[in-house]
Amino acid sequence: MTVNHRRLTQHYFMTAPMPCPYLPGRFERKLVTELRGAEANNVHDLLSRAGFRRSHSIAYLPACGDCEACIPVRVRAKEFIDTKSFRRTRSKNKDLRRSINAPAATQEQFRLFGLYQDARHGNGDMARMDARDYRAMVEDSTVDTSIFEYRTTNGHLIAAALVDALSDGLSAVYSFFDPAAAERGLGTYVILDLIDEAQALGLPYVYLGYWIDECRKMSYKMRFQPLETFQKGIWDIRNQTS
Numbered sequence: 362m363t364v365n366h367r368r369l370t371q372h373y374f375m376t377a378p379m380p381c382p383y384l385p386g387r388f389e390r391k392l393v394t395e396l397r398g399a400e401a402n403n404v405h406d407l408l409s410r411a412g413f414r415r416s417h418s419i420a421y422l423p424a425c426g427d428c429e430a431c432i433p434v435r436v437r438a439k440e441f442i443d444t445k446s447f448r449r450t451r452s453k454n455k456d457l458r459r460s461i462n463a464p465a466a467t468q469e470q471f472r473l474f475g476l477y478q479d480a481r482h483g484n485g486d487m488a489r490m491d492a493r494d495y496r497a498m499v500e501d502s503t504v505d506t507s508i509f510e511y512r513t514t515n516g517h518l519i520a521a522a523l524v525d526a527l528s529d530g531l532s533a534v535y536s537f538f539d540p541a542a543a544e545r546g547l548g549t550y551v552i553l554d555l556i557d558e559a560q561a562l563g564l565p566y567v568y569l570g571y572w573i574d575e576c577r578k579m580s581y582k583m584r585f586q587p588l589e590t591f592q593k594g595i596w597d598i599r600n601q602t603s
Contacts, residue, residue: 438559466496480540530566
């Protein structure tokens with residue numbers, strides 16, 4: 362399939378069915394397109410607003426036919442509700458120092474990534490990634506990408522996030538953290554920090570990827586309110602209780 366975006370020709374392809382990594386017994390297919398050339402950032406912007414996500418130099422959208430469980434979500438950063446629980450998480454991590462770096466993979470990041478995968482996703486495909494695979498995940502980007510690093514006062518890398526810059530927000534591509542520091546709530550803290558950064562930049566949204574109601578691992582995304590979901594071609598508010 363070929364589509365013209367603002368007079369730009371973009372080719373789309375459908376992947377073959379593969380076992381769904383989120384819902385047992387189901388199969389996934391994706392609509393994919395390459396992000397390339399001088400207009401890669403503009404195309405990425407347009408596709409992100411239409412529910413696409415980025416991996417390497419590819420943008421993709423679930424297209425499973427008989428299943429619509431994967432729902433794109435984004436936080437309204439300017440109206441974000443900072444709860445007592447979130448403030449506690451901020452307090453637990455007030456010693457951390459964040460730096461925003463070019464998307465360059467390091468051995469230090471890869472070691473942390475490995476610890477995270479072994480503890481959280483030991484049976485998943487990403488747990489089998491080697492250093493070369495990790496480098497490709499970080500560096501194989503044709504759009505405006507950064508890696509956020511979070512360090513303790515002694516310089517220890519404790520969390521990291523791969524983040525894309527969009528014209529209307531920040532997109533959290535992938536984050537990982539030290540599983541030994543569970544009491545800090547680092548997964549939550551990284552999202553809070555991205556919301557803070559979006560606010561500081563005057564950007565309205567933080568894109569959090571896909572939410573699946575039947576997948577417990579994704580339930581945390583509903584905590585960040587107000588949250589918009591993209592369904593039937595429209596972004597609309599989704600309350601935590603709805």
